[in-house]
Amino acid sequence: MSAKIEEIRHSAAHLVASAVCSLFDNVKVDIGPSTDDGFYYDFDMEHRLCVEDFPAIEKAVRKLIGTALPFVREEVSREQAKEIFKDQPYKLERLADIPEGDTITIFRTGDYVDLCRGPHVEHSGNVGAVKLMSVAGSYYRGDEHNKMLQRLYGIAAPSVKELDAIVAQLEEAKKRDHRKLGKELELFTITESVGPGLAHWLPKGARVRIAIEDYWRHEHFRNGYEMLFTPHLGRANLWQTSGHLNFYKDGMFPPMEVTEGDGDKAVKEPYYVKPMNCPFHIQAYLFKKYSYRDLPVRFAELGTVYRYEKDGVRHGLFRVRGFTQDDAHIFCAPDKIEEEIRFTVKFCLHILHRFGFNDITAYLSTRPEKAVGDPAKWEQATNSLRAALEAEGMAYEVDEGGGAFYGPKIDMKIKDALGRQWQLGTIQFDFNLPERFNLVYTGEDGKEHQPYMVHRALLGSLERFFGILIEHYAGAFPTWLAPTQVKVMPITDDQVGYAKTVIAQLQSADVRVESDLANDKIGAKIRRATLAKVPYMLVIGGREAEAGVVAVRSREKGDLGTMTPEAFLDLLRAEIHE
């Protein structure tokens, strides 16, 4: 973001605050920072802001822009500032936060004065254009115990034309919204009858998921992982041991209670649906004794978990209550951990690249204040994470003290086609569970040692990942992922027979192929297939049927002319495996 744009957004926020103060009574203002795509300003006032107020506010802002009011910077003493903002409690609090000795600056725009570091544009005319987008509640200083203020969101640009461009960009993002595309492309549905946050993968979505899963499993087997299938429920006792009941009970669905045993010996036993797979993978590890020669043991599972996400946090597929993690747990000897982490990082990047994500940043989170486990282990674990990132030449940022209480971690964040950042993979040490479940392996010395345990997900959850993929590709999945890879469309009923033999040929080669035999003109069929974002259309008319060829139309490249079905299959295979 250029400094100039930032100044414009920031200044626009001041103009909006100024307009709101002039239009309504007794307005207390908080702050108005610029954001990634605009700005917001928080207010405390009696009047409830709503969208109907926007035109009046925007009009007042336009008037301020029209008069080219200068933004006047003044340095003031703390006492002067206190006097100026005596009716603005939030400003006084912000003022109190400014360390003694720092310069206190205020900015005046006409009658409006704001406590602000700046910088600002020279005069309000430089702001150009402002549009209010939405109004929302926001806790003062982001703390839910504080009073809720009213927040106005807006966008600003140097000119109306540039503002329109921003609006167009927002509309582009809206067009890619996975919820909209999920409906249009028949990928998934979430129904009120089943419950909020519980996704159903429809046939088209399921086809994409299976393509993802097949690839995922194949690569895991090729890279030394074993697969597990584990139960969806476990006794309360298990969750007691793992510590989840103590720490995360609110995030778990409430228990279901069954009676075990008869008569006097009958016991009520609560079962919980799993919010994580770890305890189950640990059971698999506890199944037998492991030697140092067996390590590292890598257990992977596409494990479906359920978490009781609070109201108001759900969002399409991005935040759901039931989801499938591409989970794995690695049990590794301490002296091999650095190598193993490097291997894991490499594997993660390999998988993410396949899905078209090349702009990847890592975030390394280190030991927090409250932590379990030997500090020396933390040190070694953190170093192995750091070394792996450096060995892979990855850009990374360090979040000091940002690790979980049970171990340090790396999070992988990707940028999608619109430049938006998403957190996907995570590689996380756990010094808590090996202790709680008393995990061991037999070392070279014949004694029992505790292995390092690493949780690892590459895609995060399949649901969320699918949502991100939909938006990344705007629904136009690459051929290897596309729910329908090929649409066969005869021009008249006379070619249906030949079309069916072509379809059978493609199907037997595992191509996801569909036909459009509707009694429609070819233009209508092409339109439908285009809207469904099918990568390849095979148009079959009398000429093609006669010659035993197909006319190929590619989503990206348009008309590719005619070729035999075999030649088309070769082309398709080359693209899928590239």
Next chain:
RNA sequence: GCCAGUGUAGCUCAGUUGGUAGAGCUACUGAUUUGUAAUCAGUGGGUCGCCGGUUCGAGUCCGGCCGCUGGCUCCA
């Protein structure tokens, strides 16, 4: 949970100051047999999110729930 919106047919949406619902697409039927982004005609299809209230009468007004959207908080 909180603030602000919002909920009408499978989908996208109309529905004027309250007078028991409409269009296009989809689906189905018929005609048409078509050469690269929509052939024509007909027929189906709705407890207007749910519950309650006001009213002679509620999709429309009021209240309470539920869902969804945008935020705040949260995401082991």
